[in-house]
Each structure stands twice: as structure tokens, then as C-alpha cells.
Amino acid sequence: MLKKGWLIVLSLMMVVVVACSTNNNEGSSPSASPSASSPAPSEPGASPSESATTPAASDKPLPKVAFVYIGVPGDGGWTFQHDLGRKMLEEELGIKATVVDSVPEGPDAERVFEDLAKDNDIIIGTSFGYMDSMVAVAARHPDKIFLHNTGYKTADNLGTYMGREYQSGYLTGITAGKMTKNNKIGYVAAFPIPEVVYTINAFTLGAQSVNPDVEVSVVWSNTWYDPAVERQAAVSLLDTGVDVLAAYQDSPASIQAAAERNVWGIGNDSDMGHFAPDTYLTNPVWNWGPYYVDVVKQVMDGTWKTGSYWGAMSTGITDIAPFGKNVPKDVQDLVEATRKELKADNFEVFKGPIVDADGKVRAEEGKTLTDEEVLAMNWFVKGVKGTIPQ
Incomplete structure (x- = not known):
């Protein structure tokens, strides 16, 4: 279970705190002998830490990736999308991971x-909670490359990677703001960590921009x-009369519960439209x-450098799913206009004026929050009803 305080290690490098927590298999003990499965391109503003590169791989066999x-x-x-990425890596580079x-x-x-x-030569971990384990193992294997999704600790042979999903969250917020009739929107949040908080804030700012x-x-x-817990949380919000329901978890339980009440639903991580086709809007x-193809190529040609990668929507690492069949064309066009600006790096989500729920000004008119602040x-x-547990 992730219980993380708000003291975050922030240095010149970008810190990404996302989190994949436990699931129903938390008590299981996976086999110690894994079985074979059937770049970070330079990001404007990223500040990699001291770098290490791998030897050129022109005369070497394909790297072994896990x-x-x-x-x-x-x-x-979440895991479904990572597995799609793994399949793309295999198809494009001929690697069997x-x-x-x-x-x-x-x-x-x-x-x-x-x-x-x-x-293996390259080991990829896709949960925030793997961070300390990966740091320890990377220290014992300095000749191997480790890539950690959502963490913030790096080493000469350990890098981190993530995407700016708050940008796609803003777009889904625009959709919700246009589709609500009573101005009451619900959000089933996962864990009270910054990555979830800033995505909820971006979603709310998007909704407020049109409503x-x-x-x-x-x-x-x-x-x-x-799914059982997430459904219960969704129902608690539906009982208050929300007419749009968004969720941050990996399961479609929340949008399925919304569909049963004929309430618009917004999922997460992967296109969830098929779970609630009549009431689905879209989702990040x-x-x-x-990313996987680029970063493995960099390892192969000896140009990989450690650091923290936080890809914007312009890189393609994050986006929104196709709209549901009942989203009006004018709403789709409105969202698409901002999406184009984001993909061209011409739009700032966290640009002032921004006021928090207690009335404190967090960003003056024209000021954009820094990555560290986000x-x-x-x-x-302002506009979010709820508290952030400490």
C-alpha cells in the first residue's frame, strides 16, 4: 500500500511520482524464474542527472529485455497499455522480451x-513501489540498465520515465464540463499522491474553462x-446526484456503475469505451x-543516458481515447482544438490565475507553475470538493 507523505525529492532533474500500487495478488509470490512472454527522446526542459552511456552495440546481439x-x-x-508497448518493442526491434x-x-x-x-541487459519496472528494490538491484549490477516507470530515484544505470497525463486529464475535463447538465461531476480518485492530485486539478481546470x-x-x-472497492466509491458519488463520473483506477468498475444509472463515464489508462458504450465519453x-523502442535503440547504439523523462503530449506518450458514440460533434471539436495546441506545445494547463480550494492564489495571472510545483x-x-488525506 502506498503511504507517501508530501515531502518529495526534487532536484534539477524532473521528478515523477506516479504510482502503481498493490492489486488483489499482493500476497502472491511470483516465480523467481521469469518466463518469456507470448528514449527517451530529449524532452524540452528535462534535466538529466549525471549520465552514463552503454557501449556501442553494432557488433553485439540484440539486448535481452525484461x-x-x-x-x-x-x-x-495500466498494465494492458504497458504490455502493448512491450509488443511494439518486440515487433519493431525483433526482441523477445x-x-x-x-x-x-x-x-x-x-x-x-x-x-x-x-x-537480461535491460530491466523495466512499471510500478512506483518498485523504486527502492530497483535502486538496490541496480547498485549490485552496474553493467545492466534499469528503467523505472513513475519513480524519482536515478543512478548511473537507472533512469525514470513518465508522461504528462495532466494534459490529457485537462481534455477529459473539457468534455465533462460540456456534458454535465447539473454541474455536479464526480471523481473516483486512487491514492492521495501528487500525480493523482495534479491530474484531478487539471481535469477540474479543463471543466471550468468551458463551464x-x-x-x-x-x-x-x-x-x-x-473493482469491488472502486464500484462502491463510484456508487457513493452517484448517490449524490453527479451526472458525469470520472475515475483514475485501472478497472472499468466506476464507468460501469455510472452506466447502470445512465450517467456519463470517463475511464483511465486505456480506451474503456467498450465497457459502457452508451454512456462513455473518453479518457486519458x-x-x-x-518510448520503449527509442530507449532500447539508445542502449543498443551506446547513446543512452540516465535521467528523468517526463514526456509531453507532443511526444505521443499520453493522449485521449476516441470519443464515445454519443458525444456531440461540437464537443469533440472543442476538445480537439485544445488537443492540437497541446500536441504543438502551445498550451499550458497550469497557467494562472489559479486559486486553490481555500482561496489562496497559487499562480498569479499569466504565471505558469513550474514542473517542481506541479x-x-x-x-x-477551487471547485474541487474533497480533502487530501495526509
């Missing part, structure tokens, strides 16, 4: 990473993938494949 998942590809969300799924955080994770480091009267009510599930999606966000913007 992925460690917190869940299973069948979750339909090793996959170990359902790996809980803690001692089991460190054991799995240690075993993988013996037989200043909206209110976004937040309920925390403290899960990443627990991940596209990890291009990554340390532990407050809600």
Missing part, C-alpha cells in the same frame, strides 16, 4: 529484479485495481511503445 508488471495485461488499463506479472512491491519485487538482472459553475466531488478508493490513455502538488484547485 518487464516487471504490478498487475496482469488483462486489467484493461521476458515478462513477470503480478509482482507485489516489497521483498518479492527485489528478488524478481535480482533474478532478471542475471540474464465555470462546475463542482468536482472527490472520493478516494485507495486502490489501483480493486497511455502509449508506451514509442510535481509537489498537495492541494486542490
